Amino acid sequence: MQPTTAAPPSLLGLTTYLLSRTGKSARGRLADRLAGHGLRLWHLAALAALADFGPHVQRELSVRLSVDPSDIAKVVDELATRGWVDRSRDPADRRRVRISLTAAGRGALRDLHAEAQEVQGELLAPLSTAEQAQLTALLRRVLDGVTADR
DSSP states (O other): OOOOOOOOHHHHTOHHHHHHHHHHHHHHHHHHHHHTTTOOHHHHHHHHHHHHHOOEEHHHHHHHHTOOHHHHHHHHHHHHHTTSEEEEEETTEEEEEEEEEOHHHHHHHHHHHHHHHHHHHHHTTTSOHHHHHHHHHHHHHHHHHHHHTO
């Protein structure tokens, strides 16, 4: 007898369960795609934060992304090795390291974002374009409510 991966029907009525299972699948698919480039999700997150919010002191980037400072240091090291970020001393406080996105980093982010969009398209293929937009809007509202509680 082969084991089945079907979820218990009583769990399929729990939105939190559905979000968890869907999120796990989405994260795994995106992580697999990034791993093909020798990257992890934190690399993408750091590039996106620098592109969206501008240069950060390394510690602030750690806080923004909720990543342990030692882990963000490793991510930044790996991004710097690829030439995607620059590190410099913060003119306001020479003890702090300031991280900024390079032109090469912007190009890499564009490529990685396109791949993330492909993964998203595959994941959301069962939904119409209107349903995808509605799902995004609803999830944003839920996320805003969750982050407001913090």
